[in-house]
Amino acid sequence: MRKSVKSVIRFWLRPFFLALCIAGCGRSSPTVRLQWTVMGTIAAVQCPTRAEAESVKAICQRIFAEQERIFSVWDAGSVVSSVNQAAGGDAAVPVPDHFRTVLECALEMHRRSEGAFNPLLAPVLRLWGFLGSNRKGVPGDDEIAKASALTDCRDIKFDGNGCLLAKKGMALDLGAIAKGYAVDVAFDAVKQAGFEIFLIDLGGNIRVSGNPHSDCDGWVIGVRDPHSPRAVAKTVRLSSGEAVATSADYERFRIIDGKRYGHIIDPRSGRPALGRACSVKADNAMVADGLSTALYILDDEKGEALLESFTAKRLY
Numbered sequence: 204m205r206k207s208v209k210s211v212i213r214f215w216l217r218p219f220f221l222a223l224c225i226a227g228c229g230r231s232s233p234t235v236r237l238q239w240t241v242m243g244t245i246a247a248v249q250c251p252t253r254a255e256a257e258s259v260k261a262i263c264q265r266i267f268a269e270q271e272r273i274f275s276v277w278d279a280g281s282v283v284s285s286v287n288q289a290a291g292g293d294a295a296v297p298v299p300d301h302f303r304t305v306l307e308c309a310l311e312m313h314r315r316s317e318g319a320f321n322p323l324l325a326p327v328l329r330l331w332g333f334l335g336s337n338r339k340g341v342p343g344d345d346e347i348a349k350a351s352a353l354t355d356c357r358d359i360k361f362d363g364n365g366c367l368l369a370k371k372g373m374a375l376d377l378g379a380i381a382k383g384y385a386v387d388v389a390f391d392a393v394k395q396a397g398f399e400i401f402l403i404d405l406g407g408n409i410r411v412s413g414n415p416h417s418d419c420d421g422w423v424i425g426v427r428d429p430h431s432p433r434a435v436a437k438t439v440r441l442s443s444g445e446a447v448a449t450s451a452d453y454e455r456f457r458i459i460d461g462k463r464y465g466h467i468i469d470p471r472s473g474r475p476a477l478g479r480a481c482s483v484k485a486d487n488a489m490v491a492d493g494l495s496t497a498l499y500i501l502d503d504e505k506g507e508a509l510l511e512s513f514t515a516k517r518l519y
């Protein structure tokens with residue numbers, strides 16, 4: 204694909220992880236991009252024309268609102284919040300298929316990552332002041348041990364079309380995988396509506412369809428360098444249907460006594476992982492999203508094995 208530097212249109216897709224560079228393939232007309240905020244982050248769509256972008260945005264907004272009502276731990280009325288509130292009780296909470304699909308994927312990610320990915324970390328995250336908790340200071344070892352005792356995935360029970368967390372105080376947080384899933388649901392709905400050339404981004408979880416220009420093969424995405432905010436560490440090309448996700452600690456973190464603690468927890472220690480930013484490409488956005496979080500924690504060898512098992516690729 205011919206890509207001249209002048210035609211690479213660069214803007215910060217999400218001031219956090221990914222810069223989006225679209226190679227104009229020698230042509231100056233970039234695609235039309237519309238963005239808005241949702242789920243505490245920035246969403247964007249890109250299409251060849253404004254009319255298409257408006258229609259694709261409307262489909263995504265409808266889908267993201269529906270997914271937020273299921274998965275948001277920020278909304279006390281969501282399905283996840285209802286399951287969390289019922290933890291330790293004896294009645295399973297009825298859950299929709301979307302919930303089951305995401306939780307089953309999260310549990311598979313948990314199993315294959317040897318516990319590095321864990322959907323039950325809300326009690327630990329809250330100790331460290333995340334998920335809207337206003338905890339101050341570094342939690343003590345016994346508090347961490349107590350919260351970590353609530354993160355055993357074997358205590359998640361499915362009963363018919365219901366879900367029950369066996370112990371009081373257990374709480375799901377699917378923030379590491381549900382946005383990717385929402386992108387996949389939106390991707391299918393946009394395709395079903397007959398659109399062929401589009402990009403959907405939800406907080407750095409990106410999935411693309413078609414080719415932005417006839418003489419292009421795929422979309423060229425820039426991955427931001429975590430160590431120098433304005434630089435693009437590398438550009439990668441996504442073919443139609445592929446997805447990319449990034450996990451890092453330089454946007455969601457807390458400073459406690461002058462030390463920075465990121466929002467990705469190593470479940471084995473109950474403490475923020477000292478990982479490196481990582482971007483993963485996969486054939487759907489939910490898997491890319493979950494893997495980028497797990498790889499942030501795993502060492503290279505275990506990370507490679509996990510990627511292989513999902514036929515995904517680490518980009519950075």
Ligand code: FAD
Pocket residue numbers: 241242243244270271274275276277319320321322324328376377378379380381382406407449450451455466467468469470492495496500
């Ligand atoms: P990722 O790496 O994809 O995920 C990291 C997140 O996963 C952490 O923030 C934590 O929540 C969780 N996590 C940490 N360690 C692990 C681990 N080892 N295994 C599994 N999970 C782990 N944020 C707001 O500020 N306001 C909102 O209103 C809001 N609403 C949301 C609604 C929904 C439906 C979802 C899914 C998220 C919402 N968020 C909200 C959170 C925000 O959008 C992102 O989910 C959050 O920033 C993490 O996503 P990420 O892509 O940045 O990082």
Ligand code: MG
Pocket residue numbers: 378379380448449450491492493494495496
């Ligand atoms: Mg993720």
